[in-house]
Amino acid sequence: MTELNSKIPKGQLAEKWTNYKAHTNLVNPANKRRLDVIVVGTGLAGASAAASLAELGFKVKNFCYQDSPRRAHSIAAQGGINAAKNYQNDGDSVYRLFYDTIKGGDYRAREANVYRLAEVSNAIIDQCVAQGVPFAREYGGLLDNRSFGGAQVSRTFYARGQTGQQLLLGAYSALSRQVKKGNVELYTRHEMLDVVLVEGRARGIIVRDMVTGAIERYAAHAVVLATGGYGNVFFLSTNAMGSNATAIWKAFKRGAFFGNPSFTQIHPTCIPVHGDFQSKLTLMSESLRNDGRIWVPKNKEDAEKIRQGKLQPTQIKEEDRDYYLERRYPAFGNLVPRDVASRAAKERCDAGYGVGDTGLAVYLDFSDAINRLGKNVIEARYGNLFQMYEKIVDENPYETPMMIYPAVHYTMGGLWVDYELMTTIPGLYAIGEANFSDHGANRLGASALMQGLADGYFVLPYTIQNYLSDQIRVPKFSTDLPEFKQTEEEAADRLRKLMEVKGKQTVDSFHKRLGHIMWEYVGMGRNEAGLKKAIVEIAKLREEFWKDVKITGGMNEINPELEKAGRVADFLELGELMARDALIRNESCGGHFREEYQTPEGEALRDDQNLMYVAAWEFTGDNTEPRLNKEALDYEFVEVKQRNYK
Amino acid sequence: MDLTLKIWRQKNATSKGKFVTYKVNGISPNSSFLEMMDILNESLVVKGEDPVAFDHDCREGICGACSMYINGRPHGPDKAITTCQLHMRRFKDGDTIVIEPWRARPFPVLKDLIVDRTAFDKIIQAGGYISVNTGGIPDANAIPIPRANAELSMDAAACIGCGACVAACKNASAMLFVSAKVSQFALLPQGKPEAAERVQAMVAEMDRLGFGNCTNTGACEAECPKEISISNIARMNREFLSAKIGSQIPKEQAGGGA
Numbered sequence: 025m026t027e028l029n030s031k032i033p034k035g036q037l038a039e040k041w042t043n044y045k046a047h048t049n050l051v052n053p054a055n056k057r058r059l060d061v062i063v064v065g066t067g068l069a070g071a072s073a074a075a076s077l078a079e080l081g082f083k084v085k086n087f088c089y090q091d092s093p094r095r096a097h098s099i100a101a102q103g104g105i106n107a108a109k110n111y112q113n114d115g116d117s118v119y120r121l122f123y124d125t126i127k128g129g130d131y132r133a134r135e136a137n138v139y140r141l142a143e144v145s146n147a148i149i150d151q152c153v154a155q156g157v158p159f160a161r162e163y164g165g166l167l168d169n170r171s172f173g174g175a176q177v178s179r180t181f182y183a184r185g186q187t188g189q190q191l192l193l194g195a196y197s198a199l200s201r202q203v204k205k206g207n208v209e210l211y212t213r214h215e216m217l218d219v220v221l222v223e224g225r226a227r228g229i230i231v232r233d234m235v236t237g238a239i240e241r242y243a244a245h246a247v248v249l250a251t252g253g254y255g256n257v258f259f260l261s262t263n264a265m266g267s268n269a270t271a272i273w274k275a276f277k278r279g280a281f282f283g284n285p286s287f288t289q290i291h292p293t294c295i296p297v298h299g300d301f302q303s304k305l306t307l308m309s310e311s312l313r314n315d316g317r318i319w320v321p322k323n324k325e326d327a328e329k330i331r332q333g334k335l336q337p338t339q340i341k342e343e344d345r346d347y348y349l350e351r352r353y354p355a356f357g358n359l360v361p362r363d364v365a366s367r368a369a370k371e372r373c374d375a376g377y378g379v380g381d382t383g384l385a386v387y388l389d390f391s392d393a394i395n396r397l398g399k400n401v402i403e404a405r406y407g408n409l410f411q412m413y414e415k416i417v418d419e420n421p422y423e424t425p426m427m428i429y430p431a432v433h434y435t436m437g438g439l440w441v442d443y444e445l446m447t448t449i450p451g452l453y454a455i456g457e458a459n460f461s462d463h464g465a466n467r468l469g470a471s472a473l474m475q476g477l478a479d480g481y482f483v484l485p486y487t488i489q490n491y492l493s494d495q496i497r498v499p500k501f502s503t504d505l506p507e508f509k510q511t512e513e514e515a516a517d518r519l520r521k522l523m524e525v526k527g528k529q530t531v532d533s534f535h536k537r538l539g540h541i542m543w544e545y546v547g548m549g550r551n552e553a554g555l556k557k558a559i560v561e562i563a564k565l566r567e568e569f570w571k572d573v574k575i576t577g578g579m580n581e582i583n584p585e586l587e588k589a590g591r592v593a594d595f596l597e598l599g600e601l602m603a604r605d606a607l608i609r610n611e612s613c614g615g616h617f618r619e620e621y622q623t624p625e626g627e628a629l630r631d632d633q634n635l636m637y638v639a640a641w642e643f644t645g646d647n648t649e650p651r652l653n654k655e656a657l658d659y660e661f662v663e664v665k666q667r668n669y670k
Numbered sequence: 671m672d673l674t675l676k677i678w679r680q681k682n683a684t685s686k687g688k689f690v691t692y693k694v695n696g697i698s699p700n701s702s703f704l705e706m707m708d709i710l711n712e713s714l715v716v717k718g719e720d721p722v723a724f725d726h727d728c729r730e731g732i733c734g735a736c737s738m739y740i741n742g743r744p745h746g747p748d749k750a751i752t753t754c755q756l757h758m759r760r761f762k763d764g765d766t767i768v769i770e771p772w773r774a775r776p777f778p779v780l781k782d783l784i785v786d787r788t789a790f791d792k793i794i795q796a797g798g799y800i801s802v803n804t805g806g807i808p809d810a811n812a813i814p815i816p817r818a819n820a821e822l823s824m825d826a827a828a829c830i831g832c833g834a835c836v837a838a839c840k841n842a843s844a845m846l847f848v849s850a851k852v853s854q855f856a857l858l859p860q861g862k863p864e865a866a867e868r869v870q871a872m873v874a875e876m877d878r879l880g881f882g883n884c885t886n887t888g889a890c891e892a893e894c895p896k897e898i899s900i901s902n903i904a905r906m907n908r909e910f911l912s913a914k915i916g917s918q919i920p921k922e923q924a925g926g927g928a
Binding site: 149155160163200203204298299303411415481485530 | 682704708709718733757781788791808815828855858
């Protein structure tokens with residue numbers, strides 16, 4: 025087993041980051057412009073990192089598969105961003121945000137990382153306001169906050185239901201400013217195919233120009249992956265259609281360890297699945313749970329009549345409704361963390377109380393809030409979400425309760441990184457959702473935006489200098505090195521191989537089948553037999569894919585089928601690793617629920633004695649099993665408890 | 671539902687395009703427009719034909735990637751939505767639907783329904799930002815902002831950069847897009863210091879890229895999926911005029927120090 029060095033600075037929790045910054049090596053301005061950094065991805069993490077590094081004077085190359093950096097999927101985040109400002113005077117603090125995040129993550133995250141995240145959270149809000157992000161404000165002109173799933177304080181800043189959009193456009197504007205200044209070279213419609221290692225260090229990437237099909241090489245002194253999460257391994261998720269794992273998966277196969285791959289967040293408030301042709305799931309912001317009450321019928325017969333369309337939800341009397349979250353968790357009620365809310369919905373539906381055509385839906389009801397606050401208040405708070413719901417479902421949520429069901433939304437797992445956000449490959453960094461670091465086994469609402477921007481604006485620009493300060497004597501790399509040539513050939517060969525299969529089944533049909541296996545056996549509820557089955561089934565499907573996939577068009581043109589095929593080929597490998605990871609984690613924690621390990625009340629049962637570690641998987645070859653490395657989690661400052669939201 | 675689709679097919683930026691007719695059958699009224707396109711493409715792939723290329727990503731109306739000109743209207747017949755939010759229940763069984771890419775000189779067609787909208791990025795790069803570096807920023811509540819201004823700023827900031835305004839305009843004008851960004855910043859105290867330079871730089875870049883002028887037909891506002899108001903154009907014109915009259919742009923000063 026490899027010794028994993030997480031490089032956590034010594035000292036008291038609250039002093040670690042300050043001490044680190046005080047003692048880390050920096051690069052002087054004259055040397056910065058001689059150092060190249062590649063950033064892959066232009067979401068919150070990627071755009072903020074690229075802009076901040078360029079402002080410091082580094083020469084940055086920034087890549088994205090979309091036609092513009094502004095379209096990265098961070099744009100779709102709705103609810104908000106957390107920060108420990110305590111503007112509401114309700115008892116918030118850096119420590120409390122840290123503590124809530126550690127607890128919400130079910131004690132499977134690193135204390136030092138999470139504390140740093142809480143510590144820099146305030147500077148993010150300052151930064152965004154200075155960039156012109158139009159956050160919601162009170163009548164006095166100061167910033168407004170709301171409380172968000174799982175939090176007892178109001179620490180969430182928001183811009184209507186479009187917070188991700190506004191934060192991303194802020195980072196995009198900072199990036200655009202650096203593009204104009206010539207400090208960032210932007211490569212849109214370019215997809216990363218592989219990372220290039222020279223003498224064991226990350227020195228560049230291979231990309232495909234998605235318009236011409238040309239395979240190109242780019243060199244740099246360091247490579248930063250900010251390519252987001254891998255929820256699309258489930259086919260149906262709230263991720264964008266193009267969101268993929270290729271960059272981090274290729275890094276894994278080149279030697280970067282993969283941390284906690286099975287930790288997936290299933291978001292409780294999504295619009296239920298309605299048909300086989302469905303291409304993606306739509307999230308309804310969790311902020312809806314602040315005013316909506318979740319229920320199913322108390323009687324199975326009522327639920328059945330509703331499913332058959334013989335009864336309307338508004339006809340069910342108050343006493344015949346089961347507000348199951350309020351019943352089970354009186355202290356937090358409808359605001360329990362996402363994993364708890366999702367599992368509770370699944371439990372009710374599995375028990376036969378689900379509603380909608382499929383029985384896989386529960387109600388989110390605003391009638392109480394409308395009676396209490398008035399329709400106009402609810403409209404001001406959630407108008408755009410209600411409109412979105414009505415467009416999709418064709419029902420008016422002001423008049424009849426919304427239907428919701430959990431869907432795959434976020435992956436806490438990702439490339440293993442140390443305190444400096446560097447992977448196990450020297451010079452290769454992973455930031456934002458692409459790394460595993462801060463959310464443990466479950467992420468709190470409004471914390472993804474916080475982490476993406478913390479990594480990009482305030483953490484990486486410091487930590488990467490500790491590495492680059494050592495690289496100032498290394499001249500600019502030539503892409504003529506044999507390592508570049510070889511990696512490029514391997515990437516091109518793989519695409520050629522895909523094209524040459526010339527089978528009968530479409531890429532999407534394979535993706536759907538993989539998604540079905542993942543949802544069934546590696547989804548919300550997992551067990552040993554199911555996971556073992558998934559490993560076998562995925563391997564079989566992968567074999568079939570490489571024998572029978574059908575891709576039309578050519579390599580040297582815009583070819584969405586080829587793009588999808590490359591991504592699905594990687595998902596077919598990653599899915600298996602997720603199942604393996606879930607299988608060795610003989611406990612339930614956060615979003616990872618193993619049916620064998622639960623309390624008599626059906627709550628997650630952790631095994632802190634044996635499993636309080638980060639599972640960091642190491643690639644050993646295409647035909648050998650990956651090796652498990654463990655980074656023990658040391659809780660020095662927080663007392664580890666069973667999560668309790670009752 | 672059974673439908674006839676007339677779709678613009680064009681192999682690449684240099685080749686000539688043409689309409690090709692397809693039939694799709696058994697489409698559920700609950701499927702989205704893009705899901706209907708997925709079904710068509712799936713059937714084309716099975717037949718070994720090249721599927722129709724189109725831009726799309728988030729499929730929830732916020733990324734701004736999707737860009738179809740449906741029956742003569744950007745994003746189709748409904749108000750205030752993107753193509754990905756359009757549902758088939760909006761059409762009738764037996765309908766013929768004509769699908770084209772955005773048509774505007776600054777947005778050249780790359781393939782089928784995909785156009786190149788890099789011009790929008792270039793306009794933002796010309797000045798669509800507030801010049802602050804990361805870090806060293808005063809507290810977020812140091813400057814109160816009247817709520818009404820923050821809300822108006824947000825209305826403008828809601829733009830998703832899809833380009834429907836340009837596609838809808840007979841002059842291929844980008845005034846709504848540019849004015850939305852100019853307004854977002856002009857309404858905030860943080861945006862004031864550079865307001866004059868910003869509006870001039872962005873307008874100059876817009877002209878340079880070949881977007882046309884505004885002749886107040888209002889098509890942009892009517893077709894905008896985010897209902898960005900045409901009053902932003904009036905605000906931009908005011909900003910532009912006062913910038914022209916009032917301001918002198920200083921040259922960058924050399925740094926001091928001993």
